[in-house]
Amino acid sequence: MLTAQGLACVRGDRLLFKDLGFVLEAGSLLYVLGENGSGKSSLLRMLCGLLMPEQGEILWAGKSIKSHAEQYLPNLKYLGHLNGLKDDLTALENLQMGARIAGQAVTAAAALAALTAIGIARCSNLPVRVLSQGQKRRVALAALWLSRSPLWILDEPFAALDVAATEVLAARISEHLAAGGMTILTSHQDVPIQAKSTVSLSLSA
Amino acid sequence: MHMNWFKYSSPQTFYPLAGKMIPWFFWAASLLCAVGLYVSFAIAPTDFQQGEAYRIIFVHVPAAWMSMFIYLVMAGWAAMGLALNARLSAMMAQALAPTGAMFTLLALVTGSLWGKPMWGTWWVWDARLTSELILLFLYLGFIALQSSIDDPRRADRAGALLALVGVVNVPIIYFSVKWWNTLHQGSTINMGVAPKMAATMLIGMLLMALAFWMYSVAVALMRVRCIMLERERSSDWVKALSAKGGK
Amino acid sequence: MNQTWLTVLRRDLLLALRRRSDIATTLFFFVIVSSLFPLGIGPEPAVLSSIAPGVLWVAALLAGMISLSRLFAADFADGSLEQMLLAPQPLAWLVSAKIFAHWLVCGLPVVLLAPLIGLQYALPNDALLVLVYSLLLGTPTLSLIGAIGAALTLGVRGSGLLVALLVLPLYIPTLIFGAGAVAASQHGMSAEAHLSLLAAVSLLSLVLAPLATAAALRISVE
Numbered sequence: 001m002l003t004a005q006g007l008a009c010v011r012g013d014r015l016l017f018k019d020l021g022f023v024l025e026a027g028s029l030l031y032v033l034g035e036n037g038s039g040k041s042s043l044l045r046m047l048c049g050l051l052m053p054e055q056g057e058i059l060w061a062g063k064s065i066k067s068h069a070e071q072y073l074p075n076l077k078y079l080g081h082l083n084g085l086k087d088d089l090t091a092l093e094n095l096q097m098g099a100r101i102a103g104q105a106v107t108a109a110a111a112l113a114a115l116t117a118i119g120i121a122r123c124s125n126l127p128v129r130v131l132s133q134g135q136k137r138r139v140a141l142a143a144l145w146l147s148r149s150p151l152w153i154l155d156e157p158f159a160a161l162d163v164a165a166t167e168v169l170a171a172r173i174s175e176h177l178a179a180g181g182m183t184i185l186t187s188h189q190d191v192p193i194q195a196k197s198t199v200s201l202s203l204s205a
Numbered sequence: 206m207h208m209n210w211f212k213y214s215s216p217q218t219f220y221p222l223a224g225k226m227i228p229w230f231f232w233a234a235s236l237l238c239a240v241g242l243y244v245s246f247a248i249a250p251t252d253f254q255q256g257e258a259y260r261i262i263f264v265h266v267p268a269a270w271m272s273m274f275i276y277l278v279m280a281g282w283a284a285m286g287l288a289l290n291a292r293l294s295a296m297m298a299q300a301l302a303p304t305g306a307m308f309t310l311l312a313l314v315t316g317s318l319w320g321k322p323m324w325g326t327w328w329v330w331d332a333r334l335t336s337e338l339i340l341l342f343l344y345l346g347f348i349a350l351q352s353s354i355d356d357p358r359r360a361d362r363a364g365a366l367l368a369l370v371g372v373v374n375v376p377i378i379y380f381s382v383k384w385w386n387t388l389h390q391g392s393t394i395n396m397g398v399a400p401k402m403a404a405t406m407l408i409g410m411l412l413m414a415l416a417f418w419m420y421s422v423a424v425a426l427m428r429v430r431c432i433m434l435e436r437e438r439s440s441d442w443v444k445a446l447s448a449k450g451g452k
Numbered sequence: 453m454n455q456t457w458l459t460v461l462r463r464d465l466l467l468a469l470r471r472r473s474d475i476a477t478t479l480f481f482f483v484i485v486s487s488l489f490p491l492g493i494g495p496e497p498a499v500l501s502s503i504a505p506g507v508l509w510v511a512a513l514l515a516g517m518i519s520l521s522r523l524f525a526a527d528f529a530d531g532s533l534e535q536m537l538l539a540p541q542p543l544a545w546l547v548s549a550k551i552f553a554h555w556l557v558c559g560l561p562v563v564l565l566a567p568l569i570g571l572q573y574a575l576p577n578d579a580l581l582v583l584v585y586s587l588l589l590g591t592p593t594l595s596l597i598g599a600i601g602a603a604l605t606l607g608v609r610g611s612g613l614l615v616a617l618l619v620l621p622l623y624i625p626t627l628i629f630g631a632g633a634v635a636a637s638q639h640g641m642s643a644e645a646h647l648s649l650l651a652a653v654s655l656l657s658l659v660l661a662p663l664a665t666a667a668a669l670r671i672s673v674e
Contacts, residue, residue: 011356012355012356013438013439014439048538049538050534050537050538050673050674051674052290052674070540070542073538073539073540074540076538078534078535078538080531080534081531082529082530082531082534083530083531084530084531084532084534084535085530085531085532086463086467086526086530086532087530088466088467088470088471089463089466089467089470093466097459097462097463098532098535100455100456100459101456101459101460101463101535101536101539101546102535102538102539102540103456103539103540103541105455127470339621339624342617342620342621343621345617346617346618346621349614349617349618350604350605350608350614350618353605353608353609353610353611353614354608358674359671359672359674362671363604363668363671363672366600366604366664366667366668366671367604367618369664370600370622370664371622373660374621374622374625377625377653377656378621378622378624378625380625381624381625381628381629381649382624382628384628384629384632384649385628385632388632388636
């Protein structure tokens with residue numbers, strides 16, 4: 001269970017939001033809405049512990065994610081604006097090494113299966129450098145088929161994806177939620193994700 | 206800031222307090238400086254070896270003391286800012302840096318002015334002067350890092366970390382430079398202390414050091430007030446202040 | 453835990469291998485800087501061998517420094533740094549793998565090449581050996597301390613020059629002990645004291661620098 005209490009975010013001189021709070025339980029989806037610059041990405045980074053809140057607290061299973069980071073981080077899978085891929089490594093290498101650094105051993109077969117699931121298996125041995133924007137995004141998203149973390153925090157996961165990939169990803173997120181996982185995401189488009197409960201959080205600029 | 210337990214650690218309350226303290230520190234600095242200069246130039250005896258030129262140590266030595274002392278204080282404020290996440294501490298560290306750099310430069314310039322009549326050269330690679338030079342680099346690095354980061358919070362924290370890294374390194378650097386100096390036997394002059402230190406000379410130096418200290422506090426407070434206004438320009442208390450005409 | 457550490461190391465080495473030109477640039481820089489001095493000073497062997505320890509060490513310092521920008525900048529730009537910050541392992545531990553990789557790629561080649569340059573400077577054999585020892589003990593410190601500077605200046609404008617200003621003063625003890633060791637052996641003295649001090653500085657930075665670098669990365673990524 002992820003709890004946020006009284007969060008405030010300041011970037012530069014600007015107060016982006018304050019007194020923001022929510023409780024996210026197993027199986028639920030949190031939609032973060034808002035226009036550009038309203039602090040969606042900052043909020044997600046804050047929930048990962050990458051950005052220190054100006055005020056307020058974030059708790060995982062009742063414990064502060066700052067002082068109990070080592071208990072929190074294994075439960076978290078974050079995908080930000082940046083894909084976190086190395087241009088000079090192949091898709092397969094990226095996926096395997098990425099999982100390993102996140103603390104999870106992944107076989108080449110499993111990584112290939114993940115790439116197949118999101119439909120870019122044929123690029124698996126190409127260096128990421130030569131892939132298109134959408135293809136790179138899919139390589140990064142393939143990690144979701146490998147992840148065993150209950151909490152997913154995804155910043156614009158559907159951006160740059162075509163219709164087919166969007167559906168596949170939405171199905172994967174629904175599956176994750178059905179299995180008792182949690183997801184926090186931002187998106188500019190409406191996507192059909194099934195969840196036990198869906199909460200929308202609207203940030204106004 | 207939820208961390209601020211101390212009343213005066215919020216900029217809003219500290220700003221007027223600092224404003225009231227500044228004149229006092231300036232007066233103390235001027236008074237001490239006047240007495241210190243009188244002791245240094247009128248009372249302290251002429252050195253039988255170095256004549257009158259030695260009197261520059263009344264500026265040189267206190268400036269060198271202050272340059273090191275201010276670095277320590279700066280690192281202390283920086284550490285406090287990092288540990289307690291207190292804005293004011295970081296601002297104090299930032300406000301102290303230029304004064305520290307100025308005293309370092311003063312120590313270097315007076316050291317070289319002293320060197321010319323004594324040893325016929327503007328610069329000797331003496332352990333103390335070399336250490337001061339490196340200290341100047343450390344100050345400049347701190348100032349450059351802080352000024353090249355736009356986000357004030359990141360600038361504060363990055364600067365604080367750098368100051369701490371510097372403070373760990375200063376003794377090592379000082380030791381290595383001394384070691385280097387003794388091995389190369391570059392100069393056998395002892396820059397810091399005059400041959401026979403009379404009690405009046407020590408008093409003169411202490412008075413000057415105190416004067417410099419008071420001056421540093423006054424200037425740092427002035428600077429921290431400017432930093433506060435700049436940082437918090439969009440806050441209500443600064444707006445209210447400027448509406449009243451900045452008093 | 454070690455698996456993750458090894459993965460970080462392996463990834464950085466693999467990346468370096470696929471961009472071999474980067475290693476070559478550092479080495480070439482070291483060679484060219486140390487070859488400029490005889491051109492500026494003259495080919496007198498006695499003069500050259502007396503300045504050799506300082507020149508070679510300063511060249512190694514500068515070569516290590518110009519390669520620092522690569523330590524975290526690419527990871528910062530492509531987002532893999534964020535992912536590393538979110539890894540369950542302590543960040544300082546993972547950072548130490550990256551620093552080790554950086555040393556293997558940029559430091560070790562300089563150590564291996566230095567005796568060749570030393571020959572050009574008419575250094576005697578004993579001094580060449582001490583040069584290699586001193587670089588072997590000292591170049592890791594350059595990567596370790598440099599990592600703090602690289603982490604602090606991530607994404608800052610003019611970071612290349614800034615890192616020089618931050619890091620070079622901190623390199624001074626390493627320079628003094630390293631070049632001092634070579635000079636001592638040239639003068640027929642034992643270099644042991646210098647080398648021990650160099651090792652002490654290395655150990656201290658080995659303990660503290662990854663922690664400071666990790667803290668700096670957290671500050672810079674925010």
